[in-house]
Ligand SMILES: O=C(O)CCC(=O)C(=O)O
């Protein structure tokens with residue numbers, strides 16, 4: 001059986017630690033990302049109070065009447081801002097859409113930022129003013145935590161510590177608040193309908209705020225499913241396809257899914273909040289030369305982050 005190495009790492013030991021502690025953190029995250037693609041992170045800068053307030057607002061959002069939520073669904077935005085209703089996103093290679101609805105929030109930029117024109121504006125939930133302020137705070141805190149994690153990863157890769165800094169500054173990151181809705185009649189579902197079909201994330205890294213219920217699983221190297229559980233308010237952090245591509249598969253974008261609960265619990269909602277950390281669209285994802293050698297031939301064509309994102313949004317049905 002292959003080992004499933006999901007270490008629990010303290011981000012504060014990287015941000016404020018000694019040189020030795022920083023090195024230990026970099027080594028541990030790099031090793032886990034090389035083997036399993038997942039870690040859990042404590043001391044990430046989001047308090048329990050903030051996370052509790054976030055979930056309160058997320059629950060209130062999805063409890064709004066269907067016709068209210070649908071006012072915030074704009075097909076031209078390909079799900080990247082505002083609401084995406086039930087039966088819209090289908091994992092790559094699946095025929096049946098995931099059993100979920102979600103709301104996405106993008107970058108917050110000063111008016112004079114050059115990237116401002118290239119991102120759609122965020123949508124404000126008029127009915128829930130606190131939803132807007134709390135998700136903005138969460139977005140900024142997760143972005144800050146993600147920047148520190150990328151520094152630790154850069155060191156592991158033998159790059160300068162600040163390698164990713166300017167690439168993710170004002171980047172195209174997305175905070176997704178997710179509702180896996182209740183199913184009152186499981187018999188009515190197609191056989192292969194699941195909360196989230198097996199997939200890999202598109203972005204550099206994903207920071208997931210502990211879900212309200214079990215269900216997240218990762219696919220191990222020997223092709224078995226392994227449950228991912230986070231302790232308390234820990235974040236689950238995993239590698240996405242952009243980082244896997246950049247590192248020519250040295251870091252693994254591990255396949256994961258969200259399984260349905262036992263039948264009698266299908267009537268209960270599940271909520272979760274992933275933050276997909278994206279770079280600016282101009283970032284070059286060409287495999288790093290240091291990751292290519294005789295045993296590791298170059299596996300991917302050169303592409304920018306923006307081109308790659310477009311390709312992937314088409315595949316999952318969000319972009320036409
Ligand atoms: O809901 C979860 O626990 C994970 C969600 C996920 O993998 C995704 O939205 O990409």
Ligand SMILES: [Fe+2]
Nearest residue numbers: 199200201256
């Ligand atoms: Fe995912």
